[in-house]
Amino acid sequence: xxxxxxxxxxxxxxxxxxxxxxxxxxxxxxxxxxxxxEFLTIVGPSGSGKTTLxxxxxxxxxxxxxxxxLHGERINEVPPNKRPTCLVFQSLALFPHxxxxxxxxxxxxxxxxxxxxxxxxxxxxxxVVRLPESYHSKNVMKCSGGERQRVALARALAYDPEVLFFxxxxxxxxxxxxxxxxxELKDLHxxxxxxxxxxxxxxxxAMVMSDRIGVMRAGRxxxxxxxxxxxxxxxxxxxxxxxxxxxxxxxxxxxxGAPWRGIDVPGAFHVRPPEEDAEADHAFVVIRxxxxxxxxxxxxxxxxxxxxxxNEYSLGSRIQYQVRVGEKVMLVExxxxxxxxxxxxxxxxxxWDAADAITVRA
Amino acid sequence: MEQEKAxxxxxxxxxxxxxxxxxxxxxxxxxxxSLSKGRYFAFPIRAFTSEWWEKTLDSIEIGMIVQxxxxxxxxxxxxxxxxxxxxxxAFARYDWKxxxxxxxxxxxxxxxxxxxxxxxxLLWFSAVGIQTSWLTAVFAHLVWIVxxxxxxxxxxxxxxxxxxxxxxxxxxxxxxxxxxxxxxxxLWPGIWSGALFAFLLSWGNFPLSLYTAGADxxxxxxxxxxxxxGYTPMVPALGTMSTLGAASALLLGGxxxxxxxxRAAA
Numbered sequence: 001x002x003x004x005x006x007x008x009x010x011x012x013x014x015x016x017x018x019x020x021x022x023x024x025x026x027x028x029x030x031x032x033x034x035x036x037x038e039f040l041t042i043v044g045p046s047g048s049g050k051t052t053l054x055x056x057x058x059x060x061x062x063x064x065x066x067x068x069x070l071h072g073e074r075i076n077e078v079p080p081n082k083r084p085t086c087l088v089f090q091s092l093a094l095f096p097h098x099x100x101x102x103x104x105x106x107x108x109x110x111x112x113x114x115x116x117x118x119x120x121x122x123x124x125x126x127x128v129v130r131l132p133e134s135y136h137s138k139n140v141m142k143c144s145g146g147e148r149q150r151v152a153l154a155r156a157l158a159y160d161p162e163v164l165f166f167x168x169x170x171x172x173x174x175x176x177x178x179x180x181x182x183x184e185l186k187d188l189h190x191x192x193x194x195x196x197x198x199x200x201x202x203x204x205x206a207m208v209m210s211d212r213i214g215v216m217r218a219g220r221x222x223x224x225x226x227x228x229x230x231x232x233x234x235x236x237x238x239x240x241x242x243x244x245x246x247x248x249x250x251x252x253x254x255x256x257g258a259p260w261r262g263i264d265v266p267g268a269f270h271v272r273p274p275e276e277d278a279e280a281d282h283a284f285v286v287i288r289x290x291x292x293x294x295x296x297x298x299x300x301x302x303x304x305x306x307x308x309x310x311n312e313y314s315l316g317s318r319i320q321y322q323v324r325v326g327e328k329v330m331l332v333e334x335x336x337x338x339x340x341x342x343x344x345x346x347x348x349x350x351x352w353d354a355a356d357a358i359t360v361r362a
Numbered sequence: 363m364e365q366e367k368a369x370x371x372x373x374x375x376x377x378x379x380x381x382x383x384x385x386x387x388x389x390x391x392x393x394x395x396s397l398s399k400g401r402y403f404a405f406p407i408r409a410f411t412s413e414w415w416e417k418t419l420d421s422i423e424i425g426m427i428v429q430x431x432x433x434x435x436x437x438x439x440x441x442x443x444x445x446x447x448x449x450x451x452a453f454a455r456y457d458w459k460x461x462x463x464x465x466x467x468x469x470x471x472x473x474x475x476x477x478x479x480x481x482x483x484l485l486w487f488s489a490v491g492i493q494t495s496w497l498t499a500v501f502a503h504l505v506w507i508v509x510x511x512x513x514x515x516x517x518x519x520x521x522x523x524x525x526x527x528x529x530x531x532x533x534x535x536x537x538x539x540x541x542x543x544x545x546x547x548x549l550w551p552g553i554w555s556g557a558l559f560a561f562l563l564s565w566g567n568f569p570l571s572l573y574t575a576g577a578d579x580x581x582x583x584x585x586x587x588x589x590x591x592g593y594t595p596m597v598p599a600l601g602t603m604s605t606l607g608a609a610s611a612l613l614l615g616g617x618x619x620x621x622x623x624x625r626a627a628a
Contacts, residue, residue: 058532059532060528060532079531080528080531080532081531081532081533081534081535081536085532086532086533087529087532089525089528089529091523091525093523093525093526093528093529095526095529095530095543095544095548096526096548097547097548097625106530106533106535106543107533107534107535109543110530110533110534110535110536110539110543111534155533156533159533159534
């Protein structure tokens with residue numbers, strides 16, 4: 001696990017946090033420092049333990065082992081209503097019997113703030129999340145999906161938490177609106193300066209918004225780093241594949257000085273040794289589809305493979321080609337303007353340089 | 363095609379009318395019988411009078427019986443709603459060992475033949491040495507009515523998203539505030555329906571009261587005993603009043619439910 005040096009003090013610290021349900025280990029020995037004011041996203045496939053981790057941070061579950069500290073104080077058993085943190089649920093959990101205004105004012109009401117102050121604060125927060133003032137008395141169930149997101153955000157902000165948690169709040173939103181809300185959330189993070197911890201299974205979402213990303217797999221935090229680090233320096237095959245569609249070639253080191261040999265694709269390749277372990281003699285070469293190119297007559301690359309194009313998909317501004325190389329399918333993505341002139345027999349040579357590929361240990 | 367549709371519609375109407383007549387004619391007959399001038403019930407009714415209604419309303423005995431019935435029904439309503447509310451929360455929301463068994467045990471009394479249940483309770487009361495009265499009748503009603511109310515409230519609890527309570531708790535509310543601000547307001551329609559069921563089922567219950575009310579009488583028990591010996595048109599008069607009372611309770615309850623739903627949708 002790589003961790004960049006923290007320039008600010010950690011607000012939340014996890015040390016050896018573990019959570020088991022009977023025999024099932026949901027979260028395994030997690031160490032993590034959350035820096036004050038950062039936007040941290042935890043990504044992982046469903047069942048990787050990210051929601052359990054978040055529930056422990058919010059106080060809805062207690063760790064079986066390890067410690068969670070907030071400003072250096074242990075908070076393992078502090079209940080959610082006594083923590084300066086607030087969770088935005090996947091379902092949003094808006095109170096269906098309350099108006100937009102009453103939803104937003106809820107945390108103030110239970111704290112005993114008077115009605116006039118509450119309303120003023122609610123209207124202020126509605127401006128922050130871009131809800132029209134007239135919505136104050138609107139039935140929350142009559143709001144659209146995007147409006148409900150904003151109500152949930154405003155309600156969480158009304159609690160004035162130091163740390164805000166998000167449990168995949170955008171998963172049920174259509175693509176276009178999701179893009180808008182992602183941007184708004186990022187703006188909101190900047191405006192409020194609060195610490196945001198966001199959970200999603202979509203790395204795309206994580207890449208857009210986060211200062212740092214943590215990747216979880218089977219209860220473990222596999223890698224924590226900036227989006228750039230995660231994308232360009234994945235620690236293993238799982239992280240590299242999680243980032244998006246990739247071509248993976250399994251390779252073994254040849255004799256002293258000789259190039260690496262492919263295992264699932266025949267051939268010899270120029271390979272940079274894995275960053276994590278320069279001495280490894282067994283590795284995966286990861287090549288992103290956009291780094292693979294077709295070699296025409298006279299084009300050269302350090303590595304090349306012959307294959308047949310058997311399918312192509314339009315990805316909007318790009319085109320993805322599926323190329324069969326022996327038993328393996330390689331993905332090549334080109335921008336539309338550079339689309340491949342299709343030859344009759346569709347046989348092609350794909351190539352890449354060692355510097356365009358990432359090597360991770362096997 | 364059009365003709366076929368018209369015929370279908372005609373049959374639907376005829377069938378509906380038949381069912382309505384079948385269901386409500388006996389009640390109408392009872393009402394008519396209570397208005398008959400003659401002491402014995404025979405059709406056709408030759409002369410009408412409101413005498414029996416007046417006598418019924420003036421009777422001190424009937425006043426006391428109605429009071430007992432109301433008291434029993436009110437107590438049963440309050441106790442069964444409280445017990446059923448927490449029971450429904452427990453089995454609809456939490457997953458615990460023995461939950462399914464509990465569910466079955468709780469629901470089972472609904473399917474016991476009521477006279478058998480009444481007899482069993484009577485035997486049990488005498489074995490334990492408890493004098494039967496309207497209080498024991500309350501207990502007997504509860505055995506049968508709590509399961510029904512639990513079912514009614516559980517339906518509402520099943521559609522309740524527990525993350526709402528977690529969210530409220532997370533937003534700083536205490537357990538009590540969560541209950542008052544979130545759980546109860548959302549479950550109100552279910553609780554209210556349950557209360558209505560409890561009241562009406564207790565109000566109209568005969569077999570359990572017959573066995574377990576001892577010397578105290580309830581409206582259905584009185585109707586039966588007068589039917590067996592000492593019939594006067596006061597029997598159908600009280601029966602009709604009891605039905606009308608239940609119907610108005612139902613209407614009133616329905617109105618409140620409608621208002622609750624409308625407020626929720628406002």
